Each structure stands twice: as structure tokens, then as C-alpha cells.
Amino acid sequence: MSHIKIAPSLLAADFGNLQRDVEMVNQSEADWHHIDIMDGVFVPNISYGMPVVKTIQRHATKPLDVHLMIVDPDRYIKTFADLGASVLSVHYEACNHLHRTLQAIKAEGMKAGVAINPHTNISLLEDTIKDIDLVCLMSVNPGFGGQSFIVNTYEKIRSLKALINGKSAKTLIEIDGGVTSKNAKALVDAGADVLVAGSFVFKSDNPTQTIHELKELVY
Secondary structure (H helix, E strand, O other): OOOOEEEEEHHHOOHHHHHHHHHHHHHOOOOOEEEEEEEOOOOOOEOOOHHHHHHHHHHOOOOEEEEEEOOOHHHHHHHHHHOOEEEEEEEHHHOOOHHHHHHHHHHOOOEEEEEEOOOOOHHHHOOOHHHOOEEEEEOOOOOOOOOOOOOOHHHHHHHHHHHHHHOOOOOEEEEEOOOOOOOHHHHHHHOOOEEEEOHHHHOOOOHHHHHHHHHHHHO
């Protein structure tokens, strides 16, 4: 089980102490830095843009897992490759030509991810699953941190795992939203490979310890 990755979401970090929080993740047992980019159009919130990602990248020693919650993500694929993203996830709901977008992400040397909103059916990924390196299942409605977890996610993970296995794909399953020590193990048992945790990590008294506890739970 030790392949499970923990990706703290920097949306919940203290932006006044961003370098400190990035370095905390570097030194912790976390695997990736999860970075949410929001445009205020695709989701009803604006997070941060390229200058902040550049700052994160300058201090990060672990891979950047970038999640684009934006319309027309194709415009920015090269930009995020240049900013050092290792994984770039686009929303299924924002892509008119998903296959082409996935190819464009891979052509820039990144892993290609697809994020899907809580209401979007897994079956829609059937034709592209072999081209997808990671599926990010939104377990809250995207746009704001600190929301409560949508229980239907477990069922969705199982369906997605069945699709991945059925197509002999190597896709990782990432869960984003409402992940805590209470549901981490159940998510992994259902088939999750990567857990994104924001508020639960950064709002805790000891974020490094919280990351350690999440790791322990899923080992």
C-alpha cells in the first residue's frame, strides 16, 4: 500500500508565509504539492496565477500537481509546463476535444490528468482512459476549500477502478476535497492512489505530523 501519495493542497496554505509552507511540505512525508488554479469563470472563485506558481516552483523540491479549474485550458498548457508542472489536470467539463488536450499535455513532457466534477459520470472517460495518467475525482463541488465530503465518491472510485482495470490502463485515481484522517483509509480501500488534503493539513496544529498520520493510515 506504500504507493499511496499524499498531495497537500497549497490553496489552504498561508499566503503570507508561502515559502515556509512549501518548505514544510518539502520536508514532510508528502509526495506532491497540489496547486489549484481557478479563473472565476469555470468555478466561482479565483485562486492564484502564474507568479505565485513560479514562487512555489522556486522553493518546491517535490513534484507540482497542477489542477486547472479554468475554461479553455489548452491556452495554458505550455505555460504550466514552463512553470515546472509534473502533472497537469484539466476538467473534463472544460474540454471540447479531450483527447487532443491530453496529447498536448504529454507533448510538453507532463503527466496528463483529467478532473471530473461530482455530477459527471465516470463512463464518459471510457474512450480516453488509456491516455489519462491520473483522474482527479472532485469529492466536493470545486471552487472553495474546506467543504464537506460527498459520500457518493466511494461508489465513483470503485466504478473508475473497474473501468481502469477493464481497459488495462495504468491511470492513478486522485481524490480532491474533504479528505481527512476519518475517510483516508476508506478512500484507499475503495481504490484511491493519491489523496489531496488542504484545510485538514494546513489548518492543523502540526501539519507535518498530520501528513505523517495520513501516511500511516494508508500504509
